[in-house]
Amino acid sequence: TQSTRPQRLLAAVHKKATRGNPRSVVKAIDEFCNQNEWAMNVGNEKGEILDSVVSETNPGCVLELGTYCGYSTVRIASLLPPHAQLITLEFNPDNAAVARQVIAWAGVAEKVRLVEGESGEWIPKMKEQFGVKTFDLVFLDHWKNRYLLDTKLMEECGLLKKGSVLLADNVVCPGAPDYLEYIRNSPQYKSQFFKSHLEYTKAEDGLEKSVFLG
């Protein structure tokens, strides 16, 4: 039977990346997407902005919405301090299966909890199921029309504290207009736009970093 793009991406990781080396996994995926098939990973240019936000936030507890193949999961996990935890939500079982193997190959599985399920269902369960108090950093990279809804849900569930950082991918392309409108006009957030390019292309894109003011 025909393989899927995530399965071909995973095959490239197994073939080209060194087991236990997260940077080599990131490099193998970027090479695959530049040379073989485009895929909607955050990519290296925006990935370097993601890396700098993770490093400056030095988070103990991170949430990622939209694991896909685990590219940004591996980038984030590889920068986390020793006992920090990254919870990543992915509701497509085929994507989750590929992501688990990418995360394992990178050697960052002990820092990552991949939850196979929908953000709307699992955000309200974070405290009771995983003992989360608040998230220091949230990376939004799932369906763009769900960024705003899930941000409001995180607020309602008391999952953000003063200083919590939201980093949203694709605020230009494909865009998340309702999210940008809300977050840039809310007195509860201080936002900053990082201009960049759509992964593996010359098209314009960018990340929006928003600090919750409490």
Ligand SMILES: CCCNc1ncnc2c1ncn2[C@@H]1O[C@H](/C=C/CNC(=O)c2cc(-c3ccc(F)cc3)cc(O)c2O)[C@H](C)[C@H]1O
């Ligand atoms: C209702 C469930 C909500 N809750 C959810 N809960 C859990 N998991 C969820 C939820 N909603 C979605 N997911 C999962 O997250 C992933 C979805 C990721 C979505 N990303 C994009 O659409 C995108 C497009 C482009 C793009 C740019 C230019 C183009 F020309 C084409 C494409 C670029 C980019 O960087 C992009 O990230 C994964 C596929 C999907 O199963």
Ligand SMILES: [Mg+2]
């Ligand atoms: Mg994206």
